Amino acid sequence: MKGSSNVRGFSTGLVFGLILALALCPGLLGGHEACAKEPGDLRSAIAWVAKKTKPSVVHIEVIQPQSSPNSYRVPGSAPSFGYFLESPRVWGGFRREFKGSGTGIIIDRQGYILTNNHIVAGATGIHVQLPGGEQYEGKLVGSDPPTDLAVIRIRAGRSLPCVIFGDSDKVEVGEWVVAIGHARPSGQTVAQGIISAEHRRGAMAPNSYMDLLQTDIPINLSNSGGPLLNLEGKVIGISTLLSSRSPDLEGVGFAIPSNMALYISKQLLENGKVERGWLGASILDLTPEVARSLSVEKSNGVLIADLEKRGPAEKAGIRRGDILISYEGKPVSDSESLQNMVAITPAGSLRKIKVLRQGKVREVVVRIGSLEQAAMMRASSIKKLLGVDVRALTGKEVERYDLDSRQGVAIAWLDPEGPLGRAGFESNDMLLEINGQQIRSPDDFVALVKSLRPSQRVLLLGVDHRTGRTGYVQIVVPW
Secondary structure, rough: OHHHHHHHHHHHHHHHHHHHHHHHHHHOOOOOOHHHHHOHHHHOOOHHHHHHHHHEEEEEEEEEEEEEEOOOOOOOOOOOOHHOHHHHHOOOOOOOEEEEEEEEEEEEEOEEEEEEEEHHHHOOOOEEEOOOOOEEEOOEEEEEEEHHHEEEEEEOOOOOOOOOOHHHOOOOOOEEEEEEEEOOOOEEEEEEEEEEEEEEEOOOOOOOOEEEEEEEOOOOOOOOOEEEEEEOOOEEEEEOOOOOOOOOHHOEEEEEHHHHHHHHHHHHHHHHOOOOOOEEEEEEEOHHHHHHHHOOOOOEEEEEEEOOOOOOOHHHHHOOOOEEEEEOOEEEHHHHHHHHHHHOOOOEEEEEEEEEEEEEEEEEEEEEEHHHHHHHHHHHHHHHHHEEEEEEEEEHHHHHHHOOOOOOOEEEEEEOHHHHHOOOOOOOEEEEEEEEOOOOOHHHHHHHHOOOOOOOOEEEEEEOOOOOEEEEEEEEOOO
């Protein structure tokens, strides 16, 4: 019986090995030369990919400031901003520095390195170690928090080995992949797995621009920021650390597709920031329920729920109630896919869009706007409604008031008769939160205000620029 079992086990292993070898190299059946120069089995394939790519995978170490909460909360609803200014501030906060680390990949022989934004965000010092042990100071070129990507640069004084990117649109579920990390100075790590799913959205912190590859390779501090590679040794994704405690996501990894990473890195290299396209339309997924209510058959497409006045979509003739079914010849499956397609469209370019209106397909040409243009229009409307305009905090303000550099805006202009003016705020006072949600930038402030309801009571956390005291003030949204 034992011998029979061993024979069956050997036969099963042989069949599985043959199937795996054919999957790795279809050329074994004849007439296919794509794998001629590459390994013929999984073990040697992974070793080959690792050996080819490891010289371009670097260790990144950062120094980041950290501070404790240091604000005084006024009980109940404060009648005005001046109310809490007379209250003593709780000075229990402190500042310290800690070290963080992660992985990056060299994308250009001149020393440009792509990594995760969360690794370098807010860093006061960046140090890069090459696989050979050489260490260099790194400087931030640009970052894009919405996609968790950043580019830094080192000057090594010589040409450096760099990775080769593949086409993430051609990645298939079930395809073997390799993840390489270098989060520890002592050495690199290599892991293998498969692509479990494509187009995963909403798995991380809510973000409209995340359209991720899912893999069964767990992403951790060791390989976050490193490359996810196919068996040709080409980068098809950038591993990103999952910030979720959901039990459904244990043992799961995510990667930013290489096509998105290439677009973002190019924008950061050219402009130091990412310029995203803007359509000027509020859209909803065409669910079966929505389709039935509109008396249309369920198909690909999104519903145009609302339009920005004088925005690109309205100017092109798109109407509320239209069903947008294709964008520049590509079918639109849901709202997030459309947002991603528009986001990577250069502002000012023309795009053909097809909509379904009253049972007929119509084609319109839209001149895509920019998110900066959208923010200016929205800020203008908020300036009229709230009587306030805001700006980013300066480095001196962050230092003087012991603030987190990633939180808060300052009041640049104030109407004394507006809601904030009547509440006692002044120019150069700072705003940190709206209804408990942190304000991270002027754009963030605009987005949070736009989400408020008419006549809603709003609790603002502010800092007085004269004394540095903090506290909460309540206002009512006037529209």
